[in-house]
Amino acid sequence: MKITTEQGIDRSYLRISDPCYHYTFGYYSNNSWVDDHRIVLCRFLAKDPKNENDRYDDQLVLVDLVKRTEEVLVKAADYVVSGTKVYYVLEREILYCFDLETRKNHEILRYKGMGFPHMTRDGRYLNWHHTGEGEEGNSGIRLDLQTGEVVTMFTKKFAPPFPVANHMMISPTDPDTIFFSHEGITFYVSNRLWIAELGKEPRNIAKQKLNADGDLGDCYGHECWAADGKGLYFVKYPCSPEPPRGLCYVDIATNEVKMLFSKYPYWHVSADNGGRYLAADTQSGERSCVCLADMKTGEETLLADCRINWVHPCHPHPHFNPGDTRIAFHELDDEGQVVVGIMEI
Numbered sequence: 001m002k003i004t005t006e007q008g009i010d011r012s013y014l015r016i017s018d019p020c021y022h023y024t025f026g027y028y029s030n031n032s033w034v035d036d037h038r039i040v041l042c043r044f045l046a047k048d049p050k051n052e053n054d055r056y057d058d059q060l061v062l063v064d065l066v067k068r069t070e071e072v073l074v075k076a077a078d079y080v081v082s083g084t085k086v087y088y089v090l091e092r093e094i095l096y097c098f099d100l101e102t103r104k105n106h107e108i109l110r111y112k113g114m115g116f117p118h119m120t121r122d123g124r125y126l127n128w129h130h131t132g133e134g135e136e137g138n139s140g141i142r143l144d145l146q147t148g149e150v151v152t153m154f155t156k157k158f159a160p161p162f163p164v165a166n167h168m169m170i171s172p173t174d175p176d177t178i179f180f181s182h183e184g185i186t187f188y189v190s191n192r193l194w195i196a197e198l199g200k201e202p203r204n205i206a207k208q209k210l211n212a213d214g215d216l217g218d219c220y221g222h223e224c225w226a227a228d229g230k231g232l233y234f235v236k237y238p239c240s241p242e243p244p245r246g247l248c249y250v251d252i253a254t255n256e257v258k259m260l261f262s263k264y265p266y267w268h269v270s271a272d273n274g275g276r277y278l279a280a281d282t283q284s285g286e287r288s289c290v291c292l293a294d295m296k297t298g299e300e301t302l303l304a305d306c307r308i309n310w311v312h313p314c315h316p317h318p319h320f321n322p323g324d325t326r327i328a329f330h331e332l333d334d335e336g337q338v339v340v341g342i343m344e345i
Contacts (some may be wrong), residue, residue, distance in 0.1 A: 001043075001063070001070040006341065008304035013343035015333070016063055022046055022055075022338035024289065024313035025328055028270045029169055029224045030080040030118050034100065035321040037065045040086055041340060042077050053264070060088060062100065065342060067284035073098055074105060078115055089114050089128070095143075109143060111150070118169045121227075124338050127153070127170040127178060140168040140178045140196060153178045154196035163188055167280050173229030177252075186219040186237060193223060193234065195252050206234065206250040219244030222268040227275055238265035238283055247278055247293060261293045263300040270319040277345070279318035281306075290318050290329050292345055303343055306331035314338045 006015045016023055021043040025032035031037050044058045059076035061070050074096070081090035086099040087108075095109045095117075098173040116129040116213045124146055130139040137157030143150050156165040162184025171177040176198040181190050189212075195205070196202040211217035219241075223234040233252045236259070239246050241254040246262030248268050267288065284286045309312050309332060318329040328345050 001061075002064075003065070003068050008341075008343060009302050011303065011343065013304060014065065015339050015340050015341050016041065016296055017065065017333055017337060017339040018043065019335065019337070020045070022313075023340045024330060024338060025317075025319070025340060026077075026226060027116070028268060028317035028319040029167075030116075032079075032081050032319075032328070033321045034062070034081055034084060036321045039063050039065070039321070039328060039340075039342075040073070040079065040081050042079070042236060044077065060086060060098075063233060071337070073100075078117065080117045080119055080126070083120050085123070085178060087126060089117060092131075095126075095128075102231065103217055107143070109148075109293070110151070114141075116166070116168060120170055120175050121172040125175040127168055129166055129168045132157070132340065135324060137163075137308065138165045138168075140170075140180055141147050142175060142178070144175075151198065153198055154180070155204050156180065156196075156202055158182055158184075165194070169225060170224075171229040172225050172227060178227070179225065179232060181225060182219070186221055186239065187216060190216050192220040193250065196237065200285065204247070205252055205255050206232075211241050220248075224270050226271055229275050233260075233269050233271050233278060235266045235269055235280075237267075247280055260295065261298075264289065264291055264302075266291075268315060268317055271319075272320045272324040273322060274324050277320070277324060279329075281316035281318055281329070286310075286315050290316050290327065290341075290343070292327070303327070303345075304329065304331070304341060306341070308332060309336075 001020045044055045046054045060073045076088040086098040098105045113131040114128045127142045130141045137155045138154040139155040164183040166183045167181040169179045191204045193206040208218040219237040244262045247260045250257045264282045267281045267283045281289045282289045288308045289302045292301045317331040318327045329341045
């Protein structure tokens with residue numbers, strides 16, 4: 001591994017790379033930071049980086065930005081970090097925890113069809129996406145790490161041709177509330193955002209409007225929780241027939257949607273921990289810009305112009321460290337390796 005200094009649009013940033021490995025922190029909505037200067041990444045090999053199913057030799061590594069060091073922890077790819085504990089899933093069935101303080105690794109639970117783990121902010125509850133078999137729908141499952149209790153929060157299967165419910169993310173502040181999305185072609189999915197509350201039927205939030213011709217006017221996606229758990233941020237995509245298009249917020253109590261920022265053709269959005277900033281990326285062919293949106297001043301500032309290939313994990317997917325002082329993001333280097341950029345804000 002090497003850490004180099006690169007030049008962004010208006011400031012420099014650190015780049016984590018290796019001539020042999022690709023690097024990723026995964027999806028932007030699940031935390032990969034241990035603290036403000038240590039981050040857990042997955043490094044992997046791929047014969048064809050444009051084929052997201054061609055990955056092998058996935059390893060979780062701890063990168064210290066101050067010491068400029070890398071430590072291999074375990075062989076895994078699907079993970080989430082809470083403090084000094086790294087929770088990861090193997091074979092879509094076994095949940096483990098690696099403790100960075102004690103250096104101990106132990107099995108927590110076995111549950112078939114497990115993936116996409118997320119956690120409450122206090123580190124007590126962990127949820128995952130359970131993929132059903134046959135005519136079963138997909139479910140949001142919650143684990144109480146203190147008691148070991150496992151609860152099915154909801155099960156949902158939409159009508160064809162887009163039956164999939166996914167992107168399950170537990171509220172950071174309320175373990176009885178979980179978000180999920182209706183996955184499908186954005187031009188045709190008219191009920192993208194959903195909330196499930198324990199003991200209640202799931203409900204569609206952020207109602208999408210039709211245009212004058214009766215076609216879907218609002219194309220929504222790429223959601224994340226606000227830090228206080230009162231709502232979610234999401235993107236109204238550039239392909240939406242009806243303007244304005246940009247970064248939005250929905251209050252889960254009232255279903256009220258607000259358009260917050262619309263200067264650039266946005267793609268993904270993540271929220272900071274203090275409630276002031278959003279980090280987003282843009283859609284524009286083989287390049288994507290990382291942008292910082294300030295909800296206090298209303299400013300939208302481009303930070304980095306990234307080369308990408310449109311294949312996971314090489315979407316920038318910017319997200320914040322715990323202290324909201326740095327943003328991590330993905331890009332391609334000159335050799336075509338997926339690398340991680342770390343920029344101070």
